[in-house]
Amino acid sequence: MPNAVAMIGITNPPGFARNLSPAFFGASASIGGYLGGLIVGGFLKSTSIVWIAMVSLAAAVLLWALLPCEVPVDCNGKIDWTGSFLSLGGLIVFNVVWNQAPAVGWSHPMIIAMLVASVGLFVGYGVWEHYFASDPIMPLSIKAPSFTPLIPVVLLNFMATGTLLWYTVAWLQEVRHWTPMRIAIGWTPFGVCGVAAAFLAALPVPRMPAQYILAIGATRILAANCHDAGATILLVSGFPEHRHQCLFPRSGLHGGPDHRQQFCQSEPTRHRGVTVGICVVALVLDLAFVRLVHDNCEGWADPADADPADEVAAPVATGAELQ
Template identity: 25%
Template structure:
């Protein structure tokens, strides 16, 4: 439609006056914004590019499990090179890694929110690579350096795991593709565990430091590739903030007191396995851990403007998720450590044999994870959680009752096959339940909390199991005494799995009662 009008005298049409020069400049330099059609960048990627993108993020779960598996089956070889035979000291070579991951994941997620998830993912892989190198170099020093290197290794996955999940959540729109991306993330765990078992055993045949040097090389390559494979993210850190505003957003007092509480509490349980509860510093650390925990919760509830753990988002659903996740994964940590101890120390199997014996983890874990990805929209996650707890219970019972010298294809095979279902169903189910139970503004925090519970439970479960083993193995003076201690720890895992099953059934009943009035 023309904006011109005719003059009263019938002359040529009059044109509207041009806008002032400054207005013209504003229009040209500030055109109207176009609607953002690429809110979820991964949706616009080609299929090969999506495979590379999701695969790169899955390396965070894969490498996390590698770091656990490559030491589980070779801990005896590593300990022997340092002159360590005490099972309590050997457990620290494993527990220190999981302890650090579980302690620092919440902080890793918050750092990603404040400084960029992609930056923290790449930084985490680089940090993990550096301390893997140091772990190998510790062969020229002592087991103290090795333990420190393992502890600092754990800070790498503490950065990559929550930020990898956050990147997936930001990059895919809700729907089937997002569910499958999360399923693949969980499904990469068994592949990582087997890779850790296999390459740990192979390199141990040559010289065990190459377990960690090869890991360092691979992680450096992943860090470089991730910088290219991860596209620009739609959610960017806040800009133009002062240093005080950044410190306030990080909730440093809450982070410091929370980390201190977790470290002291877990240290007390794991160290009690080594020296016993009669040592004053052990129960002093336990008491201090509880006190720092009280201070942490007080800060989060009454003082922090941006709490690192927003307790206001928690409800009874979250309590059941935490309980089931904690008991299940503590059971898994005990199972994977002590079933290996029985096979190697009592049955005389080699680390390489152990790697082969864990191969059923791959098909069982992959099928479980992908099945959960397909079923999440059709079955309530609480039922998937029940299936996971049943798998933990049955797999643990098979491990606890297994004769030490029985053939592989009986107890051991079925225990590995079944308990993997628990691992790869409980993780996605817990993540979805948590996501559905908290408000939208806390969605990014959900995955970090679940990963914190998982890794901290593994470490704490091993510490408590070690205490049980120490109390009943009569000093471990004979193989039968050692086996008695191992079985005691495995039966503790059975008890934890049973508790988790009861909690999951209560949660299902509670969910049915809650939905009944709406039926």
């Protein structure tokens, strides 16, 4: 995703087009998630999950045959396979740690080993990119305003958003016993509001410093997680007969009713507050360290920044025609 945003940024000159293009990119997530839920829900309601894979494969082949082939920007460029493996491996292992640790505990040997492995992969990625990679996937020497504090702020916001979405679906499945199709239909506000939010976020870009735009988004994520945590606490406190249905990270949704009831009665607010705490940390880091002045210029400030290739009509061919 960062590479996609970067390509959008360097393709469009500063101004309205550059501000609006990421909005289309951001809106595609909400549209894809909503339509994907409807499609998968429809398949699961009427047929086997195997058909989802078959239709997806057929659609991928069809798109490959019909869509035009992209002209490489750097025909002599190289792919940093080692850096890709180290970075993606570290992220995957780190994600598994945060998914499994609430269920089995942070003191579990597997969690400790995977956490050490993820840190090792990240360190190896940094060493490789800085000292050995001839064409690094992300040069560590990059210098941009507030680039370093911006990374953890965005990471924490994504972690909080992913947790919110996961627990929302888990709530609907485990507590309300909704089917996948009903969840997809109930997800309609997410699709509509997600698209609207993506385009509304583009409006203040030339009028407001970026840290405040990011703070608005972080505040909304914080409010949504507070609402989600509050709904769980109200269910436990107001309806004792449903204590076994509460959703907390440490329960992992794998324990039986007795296990979950014991945990819900002992530590509900502390563990449900982890995601809220992540949102607060992201908001504080953003307001304290991110400093990006709003840019309301139109067009390239330096004509040399424009890509001469943009003025040349590139030949267009589909994937099938290139064979």
